[in-house]
Amino acid sequence: MPGNSFGHSFRITTWGESHGKALGVVIDGVPAGLELSEYDVQKDLNRRRPGQSEVSTPRSESDSVEILSGVIDGITTGMPVSMMVWNKNAKSSAYDYIKNIPRPGHADLAYTEKYGIRDHRGGGRSSGRETIGRVAGGAVARKLLSQKGIDVFAHVAELGGIKAKPLSFDEIRRNVDSNVVRCADTEAAEKMLAKINTARTEGDSIGGIVEIIATGVPAGLGEPVFGKLDADIACAMMGIGAVKGVEFGAGFECAGMKGSQMNDALILSNGKVTPESNQAGGITGGISTGMPVVCRIAVKPTPSISKSQKSVDMGEMKEIDVEIHGRHDPTIPPRMVPVAESMMALVLADHMVRSGRIGPDSLL
Numbered sequence: 581m582p583g584n585s586f587g588h589s590f591r592i593t594t595w596g597e598s599h600g601k602a603l604g605v606v607i608d609g610v611p612a613g614l615e616l617s618e619y620d621v622q623k624d625l626n627r628r629r630p631g632q633s634e635v636s637t638p639r640s641e642s643d644s645v646e647i648l649s650g651v652i653d654g655i656t657t658g659m660p661v662s663m664m665v666w667n668k669n670a671k672s673s674a675y676d677y678i679k680n681i682p683r684p685g686h687a688d689l690a691y692t693e694k695y696g697i698r699d700h701r702g703g704g705r706s707s708g709r710e711t712i713g714r715v716a717g718g719a720v721a722r723k724l725l726s727q728k729g730i731d732v733f734a735h736v737a738e739l740g741g742i743k744a745k746p747l748s749f750d751e752i753r754r755n756v757d758s759n760v761v762r763c764a765d766t767e768a769a770e771k772m773l774a775k776i777n778t779a780r781t782e783g784d785s786i787g788g789i790v791e792i793i794a795t796g797v798p799a800g801l802g803e804p805v806f807g808k809l810d811a812d813i814a815c816a817m818m819g820i821g822a823v824k825g826v827e828f829g830a831g832f833e834c835a836g837m838k839g840s841q842m843n844d845a846l847i848l849s850n851g852k853v854t855p856e857s858n859q860a861g862g863i864t865g866g867i868s869t870g871m872p873v874v875c876r877i878a879v880k881p882t883p884s885i886s887k888s889q890k891s892v893d894m895g896e897m898k899e900i901d902v903e904i905h906g907r908h909d910p911t912i913p914p915r916m917v918p919v920a921e922s923m924m925a926l927v928l929a930d931h932m933v934r935s936g937r938i939g940p941d942s943l944l
């Protein structure tokens with residue numbers, strides 16, 4: 581299975597490499613009748629793009645999106661929507677010196693073992709640039725979801741061991757883009773920034789935790805056994821490069837809790853049976869409860885670092901010390917925010933279409 585497509589009824593296929601000519605996405609299953617412009621997609625791509633701040637790679641790309649199909653006079657036609665972005669600032673020769681040297685922590689060795697060849701120019705498809713297609717597809721999913729009152733947003737909850745204080749959803753939405761770290765707790769954001777700068781000076785990198793929240797999700801999304809909503813979201817998140825863990829609601833802390841602490845008591849609210857709290861993160865039995873879906877992902881430190889590490893020159897088959905120079909994100913979580921939002925939106929849009937709550941063929 582080639583593994584470049586994701587979703588069932590609302591399905592994306594992404595294509596392109598970091599230093600190839602272009603990257604893009606084909607989305608099948610967008611119902612007819614959705615208003616869609618390049619601006620809708622560009623605003624999400626702008627939050628993802630490199631070179632946007634001092635905490636992202638200095639590669640300078642405008643990532644201007646072109647919609648190639650599936651839209652006429654600003655309205656989707658029900659046909660596949662394809663979109664692309666040209667690569668304009670690839671400096672591939674910067675990677676020549678590691679053509680035969682797999683970077684520790686990156687996908688280089690695994691790709692070489694599997695395919696016998698790898699695109700060493702910026703990591704090819706294992707590059708963070710691959711996420712352009714996800715974010716472009718996610719922008720369409722978000723637009724569909726917004727028509728049903730579903731909002732998806734994310735923020736950096738922890739970076740380099742610095743934790744953001746708990747904030748309300750409104751505060752997170754309001755503050756998340758107020759600083760380059762994308763941490764809604766502005767005091768913590770300053771400390772995170774200092775940590776990034778220290779790591780950079782040391783030729784090292786740091787990781788963190790991104791929290792993704794979806795509000796307005798109706799009860800009843802997800803299938804009982806092999807199509808669980810949390811399983812689909814976990815698959816979506818784990819499919820992003822550098823994501824090493826996923827948790828929902830109380831998450832891994834539940835292992836140390838008592839049932840009485842973990843359970844969400846049920847109460848009557850306006851005549852409806854409703855969970856009083858949300859330790860479950862909006863999903864029980866693989867099916868949404870109507871509470872906000874709350875998911876956190878652990879993002880590892882950027883693998884390409886200039887600190888010396890051991891690797892092997894696979895041309896000469898000898899051990900060497902390697903320092904990775906060039907243009908890299910000193911930390912990934914700030915750029916992960918729009919990517920993780922997109923993956924959440926894609927899963928929710930797929931379940932909304934599959935369950936008949938959106939479309940499936942037309943909104944007209």
Ligand SMILES: Cc1cc2nc3c(=O)[nH]c(=O)nc-3n(C[C@H](O)[C@H](O)[C@H](O)COP(=O)(O)O)c2cc1C
Pocket residue numbers: 637685686687706707708709711820821822823880882883884907908909910912915916919
């Ligand atoms: C938005 C984004 C940006 C990334 N930027 C870099 C980078 O600048 N340098 C790097 O070595 N890895 C970067 N990565 C991580 C690699 O893509 C990832 O570590 C690699 O594909 C190996 O996959 P794994 O970490 O899931 O095992 C980035 C990932 C994402 C999602």
